[in-house]
Amino acid sequence: MSSSTMATSSRSAMRLLSARSRCMLQTPRLKSSLAQTRYSSRYSNPAARATGSTLSARAPSFLDQQQTVDSEDAEARPINPLDELAARREFEAKRSNAMQRMRFAAVGLLMSVGGLALTLYNIDLDELEKSANKKKAQLDAGPGSEDFQGRHVHVIGAGDDKRIVAEGEQELDLVRTGSGSVPYFPRKIFLPIPGSKTARSETAQPNSRINPGNVQNQEEYTLVGLGIRTVSFLSIEVYVMGLYVRTQDVSTLQARLIHLINPNASTLVPGEKDGLKQRMLDPDTSVEIWEQMLREEGIRSAWRVVPSKNTDFAHLRDGWVNGIKRATTEINRVKQNKPAIVTSDYENESFGDAMRDFKGMFSGGRTPKGSIVLMLRDAPGSMEVLFEDPAKGTGIERVGKVEDPRISRLIWMGYLAGKNVSSEPTRKAVVDGFVGFAGRPVGSVETMVV
Incomplete structure (x- = not known):
C-alpha cells in the first residue's frame, strides 16, 4: 500500500471520527414547534405513520443525525462558552428583556400613583366629613334627639334667617353642635347671680311661668362658641362644651378685644x-392675651359642659386638672421669652391649697349623658360649679x-x-365668636353664633 493511499484513509477516518465525536457530544435540546407538529401528525395520520415506521427501520447513523442537527433552527444550538460574540449577544438579549420589563413596571407604577392622586384630588373631603357626621348622628341619635329638654324642636325660615327653636311657653333659640348625642345648645341661658338662691333651671327665662318677674334672680348669658371634646386618636367623644358671656358684659368684652389691636377704634x-x-x-x-384678660375683673362667663355618655365628676375633674397643668406649662414656656408674665402665682403654697379645694369639691357623683355641668366665673374670678339633670327635673344644684x-x-x-388645648375645635369656634364681637360697634350686645 502506497503512502498516498494510507494518508487518504487516515483523513477519511479522522473525518468520520470527528463527525461521530460531534454527534456523541451533542446535548439534547427541544425541537422546534414545527418539528413537534410534524411528529405528532405521524401518529394522527396512518399514511404518515407507515412512512415513519419505514424510516425508523433504517439503522441509526450518526451522519443522518448530524444532517438533522444542521437543518434545525440555529437558535436551538447550544452557545459555545468560548464564542465571545455569541455570549455577548445572549447577554444583550437578556438585558433588553429585563429593561423592557422594568419599563412596563415603571409605567404601571406611575399610572397607579397618578390614578390615586387624581382620585384624591377629586374627592370632596368636606362632603365626606358631613356625610360621616350625618351617619354618626343617625346611629347615635335616640328617639328623643329631636327634642330639647322635653321641648319639640323645629326649624323656622331658611338661609340666613333660619332659626332652630324649641317650643314651649317661650321659644328658645338653639344652635346645632354637630354631635349626635348632644345635638343642640341654647343660644341664651339664664344663670343665678353669684350668692343668690339656686335657680330652677338654666332655661327658666325671666317673666316665664316658672320664673315670674325673674324672682330667681337669673342673668342672661350669650353663647360665644362651642365644640366637642374628644380623646385618643380614635376621637372618642367625651362631652360637648360651649363658652357663654353675660350679655350685659359683652360691650366691655368688645372694647377690650378691640383695644388689643387698635386702642383708638370702636370696631375692627x-x-x-x-x-x-x-x-x-x-x-x-x-x-399673653388670656393671661391679661382673665386677670382683669368685670366680665362674667361660664362653660356649659354636657357629657355625651354616662360618666362621673371624678373623670371630669381629672380632665380639668390636666388642663390646669397644661396651662401652667404653657405660661412657664412663654415666660422664658416674655419675663413680664408672672409665674410665681402658680408656684406658691396657697396655689396648692386652692388645687386641693378644687379637687375636693367633686365627691364622685354621677353625671349621666345629657346632664349639664356649669362652671360659672364671676367678675372677681372665683368659680362656682353647678349641676342640672333635666331628666330628673330637680333643677340646678350647687356642687x-x-x-x-x-x-x-x-x-x-x-x-x-x-x-395644646383640651379641644382645638372649641378654641377656634370661641375665637371666631370673639372676633365677631370685635367686628361690631361697641355697645351692640346681639350676636349670631354659627
Missing part, C-alpha cells in the same frame, strides 16, 4: 379682625365654689391658650 375692620384672630390662635400670644381666681383662670386658659 376686616384686616384688623384677621390680625386679632391670628393673635388669639397663636401658641405664644394667645397665652361647690373655689374662691381663688387662679383656678378658673387656668381652666379657661386650658381651653383657649397655648399650643
Whole structure:
C-alpha cells in the first residue's frame, strides 16, 4: 500500500471520527414547534405513520443525525462558552428583556400613583366629613334627639334667617353642635347671680311661668362658641362644651378685644379682625392675651359642659386638672421669652391649697349623658360649679365654689391658650365668636353664633 493511499484513509477516518465525536457530544435540546407538529401528525395520520415506521427501520447513523442537527433552527444550538460574540449577544438579549420589563413596571407604577392622586384630588373631603357626621348622628341619635329638654324642636325660615327653636311657653333659640348625642345648645341661658338662691333651671327665662318677674334672680348669658371634646386618636367623644358671656358684659368684652389691636377704634375692620384672630390662635400670644384678660375683673362667663355618655365628676375633674397643668406649662414656656408674665402665682403654697379645694369639691357623683355641668366665673374670678339633670327635673344644684381666681383662670386658659388645648375645635369656634364681637360697634350686645 502506497503512502498516498494510507494518508487518504487516515483523513477519511479522522473525518468520520470527528463527525461521530460531534454527534456523541451533542446535548439534547427541544425541537422546534414545527418539528413537534410534524411528529405528532405521524401518529394522527396512518399514511404518515407507515412512512415513519419505514424510516425508523433504517439503522441509526450518526451522519443522518448530524444532517438533522444542521437543518434545525440555529437558535436551538447550544452557545459555545468560548464564542465571545455569541455570549455577548445572549447577554444583550437578556438585558433588553429585563429593561423592557422594568419599563412596563415603571409605567404601571406611575399610572397607579397618578390614578390615586387624581382620585384624591377629586374627592370632596368636606362632603365626606358631613356625610360621616350625618351617619354618626343617625346611629347615635335616640328617639328623643329631636327634642330639647322635653321641648319639640323645629326649624323656622331658611338661609340666613333660619332659626332652630324649641317650643314651649317661650321659644328658645338653639344652635346645632354637630354631635349626635348632644345635638343642640341654647343660644341664651339664664344663670343665678353669684350668692343668690339656686335657680330652677338654666332655661327658666325671666317673666316665664316658672320664673315670674325673674324672682330667681337669673342673668342672661350669650353663647360665644362651642365644640366637642374628644380623646385618643380614635376621637372618642367625651362631652360637648360651649363658652357663654353675660350679655350685659359683652360691650366691655368688645372694647377690650378691640383695644388689643387698635386702642383708638370702636370696631375692627376686616384686616384688623384677621390680625386679632391670628393673635388669639397663636401658641405664644394667645397665652399673653388670656393671661391679661382673665386677670382683669368685670366680665362674667361660664362653660356649659354636657357629657355625651354616662360618666362621673371624678373623670371630669381629672380632665380639668390636666388642663390646669397644661396651662401652667404653657405660661412657664412663654415666660422664658416674655419675663413680664408672672409665674410665681402658680408656684406658691396657697396655689396648692386652692388645687386641693378644687379637687375636693367633686365627691364622685354621677353625671349621666345629657346632664349639664356649669362652671360659672364671676367678675372677681372665683368659680362656682353647678349641676342640672333635666331628666330628673330637680333643677340646678350647687356642687361647690373655689374662691381663688387662679383656678378658673387656668381652666379657661386650658381651653383657649397655648399650643395644646383640651379641644382645638372649641378654641377656634370661641375665637371666631370673639372676633365677631370685635367686628361690631361697641355697645351692640346681639350676636349670631354659627
